[in-house]
Amino acid sequence: MMDEKVMETYIDHIKKYVSQTGGLFPHVTVFANSIEKEEEKETNLSIIHIPVPDEFMSDSGKDTFVDEVMPEVYKEIKKKFVPFGIAWASEAWLREADPNFDVTKENWKKLPIRKEVVFITIEDENLCKTQVYELKRVGKQVSGDGDLVDKVELEILQDLVNPIKTEGRFSGLYKKLNKDV
Numbered sequence: 556m557m558d559e560k561v562m563e564t565y566i567d568h569i570k571k572y573v574s575q576t577g578g579l580f581p582h583v584t585v586f587a588n589s590i591e592k593e594e595e596k597e598t599n600l601s602i603i604h605i606p607v608p609d610e611f612m613s614d615s616g617k618d619t620f621v622d623e624v625m626p627e628v629y630k631e632i633k634k635k636f637v638p639f640g641i642a643w644a645s646e647a648w649l650r651e652a653d654p655n656f657d658v659t660k661e662n663w664k665k666l667p668i669r670k671e672v673v674f675i676t677i678e679d680e681n682l683c684k685t686q687v688y689e690l691k692r693v694g695k696q697v698s699g700d701g702d703l704v705d706k707v708e709l710e711i712l713q714d715l716v717n718p719i720k721t722e723g724r725f726s727g728l729y730k731k732l733n734k735d736v
Contacts, residue, residue, distance in 0.1 A: 556639065556679055556680070556681065556682075557586065557639065557640040557677060557679045557682060561586060561600070561640075562677050562684060565584065565586075565602070565642060565677065566675055566677075566686060569644050569673070569675055570673075570688070570709055573673055573688075573690070573707060573709060574707060574708075574709065575698060575699060576698055576704055577692075577696070577698070577704030577705030577706065577707055578646060578690075578704070578705065578707075579644060579645060579646050579673055580606055580607075580645075581606070581607040581612065581644070581645035581646070582604050582605055582606045582607055582643075582644060582645070583604075583605045583607065583625065583641060583642070583643055583725070583728065584602060584603065584604050584605070584641065584642040584643075584644070585602075585603040585605065585629075585632055585636070585638050585640075585641055586600075586601075586602055586638065586639055586640035586641070586642070586679075587600075587601045587602075587603060587632065587636035587637055587638040587639060588600060588601065588636065588637045588639065589601050589635065589636055590635055590636060590637060591635065601636055603632060603636070605625075605628060607620055607645075611624070617725075621725060621728065621731075625728070625732060626732060629732045638729075638732075638733070639679055639680075640677060640678060640679040640729060641677075641678050641679075641728050641729040641732070642675065642676065642677040642678070643674075643675075643676045643725040643728060644673065644674065644675045644676075645673070645674055646671065646672070646673055646674075646690065647671075647672050647673075647674045648668045648670075648671060648672070649668070649669050649670040649671070649672045649687070649689075650666035650667065650668055650669060651666065651667070651669045652666050670689050670690075670712075671689070671690045671692075672687050672688060672689055672690055672712070673687070673688045673690050673709060674687050675687075675688075676725070676726070678727070678728065678729040678730070679729055680729070680730070680733070683726075683727075686711060687711070687712045688709040688710060688711050688712065689709070689710045689711075689712055690707050690709060691707060691708045691709075691710060692705045692706070692707055693706050693707065693708055694706040
């Protein structure tokens with residue numbers, strides 16, 4: 556079960572990263588307890604970031620990543636950790652449809668892009684928490700590494716906090732990866 560403080564710390568970290576670097580690379584994060592440290596009775600909370608390489612960001616690539624790559628990575632993680640939650644975070648384009656629009660797989664790409672957003676979903680066995688932030692590019696800034704990057708402001712989209720239904724390849728990833736447990 557995810558601790559509320561762990562979730563909020565993760566979300567704050569993502570927001571800070573986006574503000575400092577001007578963007579966000581797509582990644583999956585596994586929250587787990589270390590098996591080794593558990594036996595030693597040390598603090599055993601572990602956070603494992605898994606970047607999603609660019610070659611997996613196409614429609615078919617995302618399917619491959621979720622259906623083939625992540626199960627293999629997850630098997631390796633479970634050799635040293637006991638996962639208790641998963642997060643998915645990425646920049647995305649938000650499309651909005653008129654309530655009368657019949658959204659199908661064939662025509663959803665015809666919807667106009669309304670906003671650039673940062674999408675964060677955190678899941679465990681009982682929870683799916685989603686927050687969406689509009690990413691507003693407001694100029695340029697120098698990063699901590701000395702690079703010129705976009706200066707961004709993040710504004711939470713209140714109407715998209717914990718939506719009734721979230722769908723997508725990465726939705727339900729925690730349950731999908733733990734189905735054989």
